[in-house]
Amino acid sequence: MTVATLDLVFSALADATRRSILSRLREGSATARELAAPFAMSWSAVSQHLKVLERAGLINRTARAQWRVVSLCTQPLDDAAQWIDVHRKDWNERFDLLEERLDTLEKEEGGD
Numbered sequence: 001m002t003v004a005t006l007d008l009v010f011s012a013l014a015d016a017t018r019r020s021i022l023s024r025l026r027e028g029s030a031t032a033r034e035l036a037a038p039f040a041m042s043w044s045a046v047s048q049h050l051k052v053l054e055r056a057g058l059i060n061r062t063a064r065a066q067w068r069v070v071s072l073c074t075q076p077l078d079d080a081a082q083w084i085d086v087h088r089k090d091w092n093e094r095f096d097l098l099e100e101r102l103d104t105l106e107k108e109e110g111g112d
Contacts, residue, residue, distance in 0.1 A: 001079040005057065009076045012056040017041075018049050022058060025072035032061070032068045 001009075012018050021035050036046040050070065053059040057076040061068050 001076070001083070005076070006080060006083060008056040009058065009080045012052050012058055013080070015049070015052075017046075018053055021049060021053065022072060022077075025059065025070065029069050029071040032070055035070055 013022075017039060020038070024030065024035060024038075032047070032050060035050070036043060039046055050059065050061065054061060058073055060071050060073050062071070063069075
């Protein structure tokens with residue numbers, strides 16, 4: 001996954017409405033109108049959310065008769081999760097070092 005694609009995925013996931021749409025799609029494909037139903041926003045706003053998700057590769061929209069059916073694409077989510085896993089070890093090590101340093105400072109201050 002390229003850095004640009006990863007940026008698109010994380011940007012898409014940053015919005016609660018888009019995360020909600022992805023959660024709904026875990027249950028299976030749905031029409032765009034079905035996905036829009038729970039939201040108190042205009043159809044054009046929901047459509048924009050779907051475009052962001054599609055640009056990030058998180059959904060696929062296909063035409064079935066007069067309906068646009070939306071389905072979840074999990075590969076970008078898998079790639080993002082893999083990126084997080086690779087970096088998690090470094091982050092945890094840094095947090096451990098920070099905790100040790102704070103403990104040392106606290107002991108030094110308590111000894112004065």
